[in-house]
Amino acid sequence: MKQPLAYIHPDAKIASTVVIEPFVTIDKNVVIGEGTQIGSNVTILEGVRIGKNCRIFPGAVIGAIPQDLKFKGEDTLAIIGDNTTIREFVTVNRGTAARGKTIVGDNCLIMAYCHIAHDCVVGNNIIMGNATQLAGEVEIDDFAILSGACLVHQFTRIGSHVMVQGGSKIGKDVPPFITAGREPLSYAGINSIGLRRRGFTNEQIRDIQDVYRYLYQSGMNTSHAVERIQAELPATKERDEILLFVKNSPRGIIKGYFE
Secondary structure: OEOOOOEEOOOOEEOOOOEEOOOOEEOOOOEEOOOOEEOOOOEEOOOEEEOOOOEEOOOOEEEEOOOOOOOOOOOOEEEEOOOOEEOOOOEEEOOOOOOOEEEEOOOOEEOOOOEEOOOOEEOOOOEEOOOOEEOOOOEEOOOOEEOOOOEEOOOOEEOOOOEEOOOOEEOOEEOOOEEEEOOOOEEEEEOHHHHHHOOOOHHHHHHHHHHHHHHHHOOOOHHHHHHHHHHHOOOOHHHHHHHHHHHOOOOOEOEEOOO
């Protein structure tokens, strides 16, 4: 259903079951999948791809050009996956030459007033609380939860199954499976409740806890802890995910509370 009070560029490709409310603007080079609902006063600009069964609430702006002085008008994309909800006044900028696209995955909830800057990669099943702000080229892995009003520095990565306290300033990488809080942002334990909700066994959670005891409670520096983990703990999918994350972190990971 397309409202006559909406502006839709004739080149936009919109599935027949998309609902478009009044005062929506949809630019050229836009694709919107089946079952998606576009609320009033939403602006969807050039280069946007929106999947199936999404809900976009009033006032959101998807696909505006990057707030990056290096941007020279190159053709880039902003991609929204399936079954994702974007609440009121969220802004998602499209990519630059750095990556060519900004991505928000499937089954995400992006709450009101969030900002997702150019070239961010937001995984699947992500929750971003109200007014959380992502700078450019941030990566958030699957099932992470950022509570309200978090500020995330450019190029930062947040691991899978992480829970971050509201109001946090995130300037270092946050490794997977943990909770993070306090000021400055620090390791605050394993996200055991979230992991159990997602089907992790007690054995898997114990294995994750063993890894983080080396990283955060042994008194060793990160490099030494990684060596000891590889030598002394059995290889598991979770252990290897943590090690790969830590080894590939150019910014370095957040510290423990007592470090």
